[in-house]
Amino acid sequence: MPEVPPPAPTGDALLKVLTALGNPHRMRIVAALLENRTYVSALAREIGISRPLLHMHLQRLEAAGLVTGTLEAAEDGKTMKYYDVTPFVCELTPHTVARAAATLTDAEADTAGRTAQQPDRSAKEEAK
Amino acid sequence: MPEVPPPAPTGDALLKVLTALGNPHRMRIVAALLENRTYVSALAREIGISRPLLHMHLQRLEAAGLVTGTLEAAEDGKTMKYYDVTPFVCELTPHTVARAAATLTDAEADTAGRTAQQPDRSAKEEAK
């Protein structure tokens, strides 16, 4: 097993995780997916929301790196998208929050697209 | 130190923490307050936002239990509200999220039924 480094998330990454998890539906989605992986339609029926809505929520969770979706072919040939939760670990304390806040790229001028994910980060800010 | 009990936050409490922390300004507020406590007006100048806006953000953070504000009298008699960050600890993993999701009192919009339930227990300041 490789060394487990301190996550030390960048400000943007932590912000994405927090906004992704800060929603009742998405918390329930993680809970349902942790118990047993399923595909989109079944999950929508399970938690009682529409498919387009679930699709959006899953996209948000996946963009934050909390779940991963894989397109799989069932025996009968139908393609279904199964989702699994990522074994993420994130410790939330004043210190970790402050540390992340220091690397927040506030004016996020990312191209407006639906596949918005991990913007490149190269600038490290040096305070004081 | 004695045994540190697992926080085991209720779904609503965790949700409140996540939505409170899931905002660039509020993350920066926690960071600034961790470095040194201040009063509202000074903090507003420090991070460059208006006082009413900061007031709202602080209220949100305090409602989540992440910071605490105390009204103190300066030497010259002016009353200023100083804020400190609470030493919160919250581990974010699929398991903790799922555990919290199980106790979510989400559907608060109960159109027909009237269930006795007050998730909000805020102590009001005594009006002058």
Add this chain to the structure above:
DNA sequence: GAGATGTGTCAGAAATCTTTGACAGGTCCC
């Protein structure tokens, strides 16, 4: 008194997030 500081509140824009309904495609089985 005026002017500086501090506190808090309020309505209303502005921006963002959530949700719905309809649409597109695909594969199977009767």
Add this chain to the structure above:
DNA sequence: GGGACCTGTCAAAGATTTCTGACACATCTC
């Protein structure tokens, strides 16, 4: 050819959150 499933997308409403400009009060100093 339907249906019954699966996948995805889109535009537009609906509901929240964010933000700004005012306003109110208080104290101290000039």
